[in-house]
């Protein structure tokens with residue numbers, strides 16, 4: 001078992017401040033496990049409802065009657081099965097002696113549209129990602145990169161078993177989970193698009209070109225991308241625009257959110273396959289960005305990428321409390337400053353710019369510019385994100 005103490009204490013603190021907390025994340029990322037651990041640490045009553053269990057669904061057929069008398073903590077798992085419960089939670093959460101609700105689900109609020117409308121201002125959202133470098137420890141960095149952060153994939157007996165788990169995960173996701181979200185996208189079409197996006201991982205999204213090559217409209221491509229992102233399968237970095245009188249890139253950048261799934265889509269099974277694959281740099285970039293965002297505990301709306309047409313680019317821009325932090329990510333042993341980094345520094349007036357590379361040390365490269373070994377990311381950014 002891998003301890004996720006930091007995750008537990010963040011959820012506990014949200015539960016102290018809010019009546020309803022939603023813990024959302026990809027399928028199989030460890031939500032139920034975490035909720036059970038949290039329940040075990042708590043004093044007082046805890047009631048679990050698992051909406052994938054037909055008996056629990058029956059118990060909730062009259063949700064108001066079933067939930068109103070409960071005390072302590074009420075966990076409702078697989079909320080995407082009954083989004084109609086949100087209005088009920090709203091009524092209950094407004095009552096004076098309401099229990100706390102922890103709801104778990106594998107689709108983002110946009111997909112569970114009812115939640116955002118009916119619980120606005122009463123619910124705190126938290127996203128659970130795969131295992132992080134901080135959680136597995138630096139000695140297992142390369143394994144985490146190759147296999148990704150799904151616990152079963154990461155902990156599998158060998159690389160082949162891990163690869164098979166991920167292939168099966170992709171199949172189940174497309175054939176079972178997508179239809180369950182009420183989406184009528186044929187699995188083969190979504191799979192083809194996803195594979196295509198894997199090859200384009202880390203590039204700006206050109207939905208019309210992608211659509212043309214697949215016989216889809218650009219609107220359909222964007223819709224499918226939104227769906228995969230809302231189910232936490234893709235990470236979309238929106239473009240940042242600065243008033244500098246230069247033409248800037250307006251399309252978002254898209255990554256396969258989990259490096260292990262990226263590798264499954266690309267047919268990369270082993271560390272050797274990975275290191276000699278043409279997409280190794282893009283894979284590293286996506287992995288490192290995921291680790292940086294995890295260490296910073298970034299919230300939706302804080303992370304961007306930035307690029308001008310031709311001259312400069314910044315892999316990741318974090319905008320928080322009026323400050324701008326830039327990150328470049330490079331698969332290199334010898335991090336050095338590039339012209340593009342100087343331009344980004346100046347044009348965006350960055351407070352700081354870090355060049356994240358696969359190493360253990362942090363050292364200055366220039367004024368407010370540092371080289372940052374990925375293994376230092378948690379120590380450097382973790383505390384600051386408080």
Ligand SMILES: Nc1ncnc2c1ncn2[C@@H]1O[C@H](COP(=O)(O)OP(=O)(O)OP(=O)(O)O)[C@@H](O)[C@H]1O
Nearest residue numbers: 001002026027028029030031032033034106151152
């Ligand atoms: N911290 C952990 N250490 C080791 N194994 C874990 C950990 N968290 C989860 N797992 C394992 O990963 C698998 C998925 O975990 P879990 O059921 O909690 O995920 P989930 O997000 O609730 O998935 P789903 O969306 O499919 O319900 C389980 O086999 C579980 O035992």
Ligand SMILES: [Mg+2]
Nearest residue numbers: 031032033077
């Ligand atoms: Mg679960």
